[in-house]
Amino acid sequence: MRRVLLRAVLAATVIASGCGGSGSSSSGGKVNIVLWHGYVDVEGNALNDAAKRFNATHPKIHVTVQNYGNADYALQKVLTAIRGGSYPDIVYLYGSWAANMARTPKAVDVAPLIKDDPSINWDDFWPAERQAVTVGPKIIGVPALVDNLALVYNKKLFDQAHIPYPTPDWTWDDFRNAAKQLTDTGAKQFGWAYVADASEDTVWRFDALLWQAGGDILTPDQKHAAFNSDAGVKAATLLQQMATVDHSVYLDNGNGNYANLFNSGKIGMLFTGPWDLSGFPDVDYGIQILPGDQNHNTISGPDQWVMLDNGDDRRSAAWTFLKWFTAPAEAMRWSIATGDLPIRASQTQTADYPKYTAKYKGIDTFVQNEQNAVKARPVLPTYNEISQAMGQAIQAVLLGKAEPKAALDQAAQQVDQILAQGS
Amino acid sequence: MRTWPFSPRHVVLLPIAAVMLIPLVWMLVTSVETLSESRHFPPTLVPSGIHWENYPNALDAAPFGRFFANSFIVTLASVAGNLVFCSLAGYAFARLRFFGRDVVFIVLLATLMVPFQVTMIPTFLIVQHLGLVNSLGALIAPNLVTPFGIFLLRQFFRTLPVELEEAARIDGCSRLGVLLRVVLPLSMPALATLGIVTFLWTWNDFLWPLIAISSTDQSTVQLGLAAFQGAHQTRWTLLMAGNVMALAPMLLVFVFAQRWFVQSLASTGVKG
Amino acid sequence: MIRRILGSDHAAGWLFVLPAVTLIFVFGILPIGWALLLSFQQNDLLTSPTWVGAGNYRALVHDPVFRDSIRRTIVYTLLFVPLSVGGALGVALLVHRPIRFSRFYRTAVFVPVATSTVATGIIFNWLLDPTYGIANYVLGKVGLGPYGFFQDPDQALYAIVAMTVWGWLGFDVIIYLAALQGIPADLIEAAQLDGAGRWGTFRHVVLPLLSPATLFLIVWSTINALQVFDEIYVTTRGGPLHATTVLVYYLYDQAFQVFHAGYAAAVAEVLFAITLVFSIAQLWIGNRRVHYSS
Numbered sequence: 001m002r003r004v005l006l007r008a009v010l011a012a013t014v015i016a017s018g019c020g021g022s023g024s025s026s027s028g029g030k031v032n033i034v035l036w037h038g039y040v041d042v043e044g045n046a047l048n049d050a051a052k053r054f055n056a057t058h059p060k061i062h063v064t065v066q067n068y069g070n071a072d073y074a075l076q077k078v079l080t081a082i083r084g085g086s087y088p089d090i091v092y093l094y095g096s097w098a099a100n101m102a103r104t105p106k107a108v109d110v111a112p113l114i115k116d117d118p119s120i121n122w123d124d125f126w127p128a129e130r131q132a133v134t135v136g137p138k139i140i141g142v143p144a145l146v147d148n149l150a151l152v153y154n155k156k157l158f159d160q161a162h163i164p165y166p167t168p169d170w171t172w173d174d175f176r177n178a179a180k181q182l183t184d185t186g187a188k189q190f191g192w193a194y195v196a197d198a199s200e201d202t203v204w205r206f207d208a209l210l211w212q213a214g215g216d217i218l219t220p221d222q223k224h225a226a227f228n229s230d231a232g233v234k235a236a237t238l239l240q241q242m243a244t245v246d247h248s249v250y251l252d253n254g255n256g257n258y259a260n261l262f263n264s265g266k267i268g269m270l271f272t273g274p275w276d277l278s279g280f281p282d283v284d285y286g287i288q289i290l291p292g293d294q295n296h297n298t299i300s301g302p303d304q305w306v307m308l309d310n311g312d313d314r315r316s317a318a319w320t321f322l323k324w325f326t327a328p329a330e331a332m333r334w335s336i337a338t339g340d341l342p343i344r345a346s347q348t349q350t351a352d353y354p355k356y357t358a359k360y361k362g363i364d365t366f367v368q369n370e371q372n373a374v375k376a377r378p379v380l381p382t383y384n385e386i387s388q389a390m391g392q393a394i395q396a397v398l399l400g401k402a403e404p405k406a407a408l409d410q411a412a413q414q415v416d417q418i419l420a421q422g423s
Numbered sequence: 424m425r426t427w428p429f430s431p432r433h434v435v436l437l438p439i440a441a442v443m444l445i446p447l448v449w450m451l452v453t454s455v456e457t458l459s460e461s462r463h464f465p466p467t468l469v470p471s472g473i474h475w476e477n478y479p480n481a482l483d484a485a486p487f488g489r490f491f492a493n494s495f496i497v498t499l500a501s502v503a504g505n506l507v508f509c510s511l512a513g514y515a516f517a518r519l520r521f522f523g524r525d526v527v528f529i530v531l532l533a534t535l536m537v538p539f540q541v542t543m544i545p546t547f548l549i550v551q552h553l554g555l556v557n558s559l560g561a562l563i564a565p566n567l568v569t570p571f572g573i574f575l576l577r578q579f580f581r582t583l584p585v586e587l588e589e590a591a592r593i594d595g596c597s598r599l600g601v602l603l604r605v606v607l608p609l610s611m612p613a614l615a616t617l618g619i620v621t622f623l624w625t626w627n628d629f630l631w632p633l634i635a636i637s638s639t640d641q642s643t644v645q646l647g648l649a650a651f652q653g654a655h656q657t658r659w660t661l662l663m664a665g666n667v668m669a670l671a672p673m674l675l676v677f678v679f680a681q682r683w684f685v686q687s688l689a690s691t692g693v694k695g
Numbered sequence: 696m697i698r699r700i701l702g703s704d705h706a707a708g709w710l711f712v713l714p715a716v717t718l719i720f721v722f723g724i725l726p727i728g729w730a731l732l733l734s735f736q737q738n739d740l741l742t743s744p745t746w747v748g749a750g751n752y753r754a755l756v757h758d759p760v761f762r763d764s765i766r767r768t769i770v771y772t773l774l775f776v777p778l779s780v781g782g783a784l785g786v787a788l789l790v791h792r793p794i795r796f797s798r799f800y801r802t803a804v805f806v807p808v809a810t811s812t813v814a815t816g817i818i819f820n821w822l823l824d825p826t827y828g829i830a831n832y833v834l835g836k837v838g839l840g841p842y843g844f845f846q847d848p849d850q851a852l853y854a855i856v857a858m859t860v861w862g863w864l865g866f867d868v869i870i871y872l873a874a875l876q877g878i879p880a881d882l883i884e885a886a887q888l889d890g891a892g893r894w895g896t897f898r899h900v901v902l903p904l905l906s907p908a909t910l911f912l913i914v915w916s917t918i919n920a921l922q923v924f925d926e927i928y929v930t931t932r933g934g935p936l937h938a939t940t941v942l943v944y945y946l947y948d949q950a951f952q953v954f955h956a957g958y959a960a961a962v963a964e965v966l967f968a969i970t971l972v973f974s975i976a977q978l979w980i981g982n983r984r985v986h987y988s989s
Contacts, residue, residue, distance in 0.1 A: 041658070066638050073633055083544060103742050197931075197934055198934050257827075392936060430794050436789055436790065439803075439804065440799070443804050449818050512712040521709055522709075527712065534727065536966075537963065549722065568718045573715060574915075582907050648811065
């Protein structure tokens with residue numbers, strides 16, 4: 001009875017809003033579509049330019065670009081819009097939300113479109129990007145942005161401590177020793193920084209270490225936690241030793257102060273991605289792939305363009321736009337304008353690629369490093385819960401409030417429960 | 424009376440004022456620094472030069488003029504709505520004995536106690552149903568009356584001497600007449616308070632505009648500021664320049680209304 | 696006869712409250728009922744909800760994070776309300792009587808209220824940084840600390856109390872200043888003529904006349920304290936190790952981070968019940984002790 005009422009009200013709201021998403025519809029054979037994004041500055045301008053060029057060359061489609069503000073809130077916003085029955089055709093969303101989006105019937109599964117349309121050249125996107133949007137049999141979205149973690153270091157601090165710069169075959173021990181030598185308590189200088197707010201920022205850096213030690217987040221059937229393996233304990237122990245014994249780690253509480261401190265020469269090394277580089281104008285920094293244990297795996301953080309269904313015409317118009325926008329030439333133009341990493345492997349073969357590496361110093365290490373992004377985080381609707389449980393455990397270890405093994409076991413128990421309830 | 428050259432109260436007040444002013448000083452300093460200075464530690468307290476260009480740059484980075492206009496429209500409408508509707512309701516709850524008064528009052532008060540995060544989605548659906556989504560109306564309609572304002576004015580009206588109102592009633596004034604001619608003129612401090620508070624909340628509201636507005640031309644100042652705070656970049660200097668600009672109208676309103684407090688004291692001439 | 700009814704307090708009263716009641720019904724009460732409905736559902740805001748009856752409430756009873764979040768919310772409220780209301784009374788009394796620079800002082804305490812929470816968060820993170828913060832630097836000069844503040848699970852909640860008292864003090868001061876303006880000067884003169892000292896005048900004349908404002912501030916601050924969220928969101932995000940996970944933060948986390956909207960609605964209903972109990976108790980005690988002229 002109550003649900004009938006709810007449905008009735010929902011239906012009424014959809015009717016009241018006139019079915020059209022964000023006030024656009026097709027008129028005179030022209031299909032109007034709306035794209036939501038959170039880009040500002042350089043990237044915002046680049047996107048507006050791209051839409052202009054697309055509209056100029058595609059007389060039957062008009063793309064309207066709208067800024068939804070901070071991308072951190074985008075999922076909340078899109079969900080509310082979908083509930084209200086008026087939503088855009090394309091929306092920029094963080095990678096970790098793919099599984100959640102897959103559950104709403106309004107999100108377009110692009111798997112059939114990819115199958116029918118080889119021109120998209122799907123396998124040209126990096127593996128980590130493809131895994132991030134693959135939810136079971138469905139594919140939710142097209143890659144929009146890719147990042148990965150590398151070791152960014154302050155050359156001057158290395159010189160002062162008389163230690164050689166990091167090499168591609170650095171081990172965890174090399175790394176830990178360097179961090180120790182770079183630390184100077186009196187000068188409030190730290191060897192390394194770690195985001196210890198228990199959020200995904202805390203978890204994904206741990207994921208890289210876990211994979212390097214040969215571990216996994218979940219068992220292959222995705223039914224149980226696996227991060228409390230010996231590999232996981234080894235990774236967490238490295239964090240514990242550095243944070244609570246060596247005191248060589250600045251613990252950031254999630255507000256990005258580590259970037260300012262690195263720029264001020266207070267921190268020797270960071271595990272970070274290309275997005276942070278523009279924040280280091282005052283430091284002569286070098287970039288190296290992450291130190292390793294069994295291997296030198298890194299983690300990749302892809303975001304995507306998700307398509308929402310506003311009827312056949314608009315859906316196919318949105319697909320046309322995304323295909324155009326993510327094609328190698330256009331994607332390379334984007335990378336040159338913004339500094340974002342290539343989203344396709346073939347971009348490195350385009351004629352403009354050298355322009356890109358010349359403009360953004362050291363960026364090719366990140367591009368090469370994408371090859372080390374072998375594994376991906378599980379794409380599950382319950383991923384955020386899993387991440388929270390892991391985050392609490394890692395935070396407890398970093399703060400010296402729990403032993404690695406005990407903390408990970410407890411988190412694993414919670415994760416098993418979350419997976420058992422699995423929705 | 425006074426034996427000290429200055430009041431000893433300054434000894435207490437000066438440190439308090441200093442602590443309270445830290446953010447403003449910080450924002451002002453950061454807003455005229457270079458990006459590199461703003462990202463420095465220890466914080467650069469005396470910038471190398473005054474970089475006023477952060478202000479026009481902030482204005483260029485987003486249509487702030489439009490945002491300010493939107494914020495002003497929404498804020499002024501909400502302030503006006505609250506002053507009118509809360510006065511009427513607050514007076515009825517304070518003085519009139521009508522059927523169901525206490526029950527209605529408790530229920531209204533109870534709505535104060537539900538966090539907005541809970542009612543956000545239903546509220547959105549209602550606003551959508553009224554056809555207001557992505558318009559300034561969506562920001563105005565739910566804020567025209569606040570239970571807070573009713574509560575505040577009711578409390579204040581009850582402190583006024585009832586004899587004045589009774590005298591006016593005997594002279595043949597209607598209830599509305601009493602409210603307009605006797606009660607409201609005595610209530611300037613409370614009305615000023617409600618005005619400031621409503622201004623403040625509406626101007627600083629972030630979560631609701633975030634949900635209800637999806638296009639740039641309907642955005643408010645706070646939404647515009649949030650756009651600077653993207654996940655992958657923080658341009659502190661522009662952010663702080665924007666924050667100073669967003670703070671300025673509120674401080675002006677406060678300084679203006681403060682003068683009003685003093686005036687109202689002189690003009691009421693209440694003799695208890 | 697009809698004229699008498701129309702002219703009566705019943706009709707006038709309803710006419711006066713009608714616009715407010717209508718608007719609050721549409722934008723206040725209706726959504727609350729809707730949220731109550733949600734609390735009986737399993738709802739991820741994406742797929743169609745399923746009816747679970749009291750299931751969410753039963754799960755709450757066995758949820759340790761939820762239990763701790765209630766405890767933290769109450770601890771926070773019991774610290775925040777007296778500190779902010781009492782502090783504001785002190786400041787208001789200091790600047791109310793004529794003093795040089797009084798307008799400067801009033802504006803100064805108002806600045807934090809007017810500053811956006813986002814900016815406040817950025818600033819406090821720097822001030823209270825354990826290694827580099829100015830707070831530890833200053834405290835170190837007098838031989839205290841260093842403290843972990845937001846990064847120490849045993850201190851984070853108190854750091855939030857300090858930050859929010861700082862942020863809200865000016866608001867309470869304004870309310871008190873408005874109330875102080877309403878106190879007729881001749882009442883105070885009369886008391887002083889009767890031989891009452893400064894303290895006696897304050898205790899027996901000023902304080903009772905301020906009691907409606909005090910009741911208002913206590914009820915209002917309590918409601919706000921029980922719902923504290925924004926300041927936590929921009930600083931500790933509920934951590935470290937849940938040390939600042941208060942009820943609304945937990946609710947937000949459940950609804951918008953892990954998509955248990957029905958469960959979150961149940962949390963909200965519990966919060967609603969707690970708030971109702973607090974407020975009714977305060978109003979009930981207050982109404983017996985507050986001085987009204989009528």
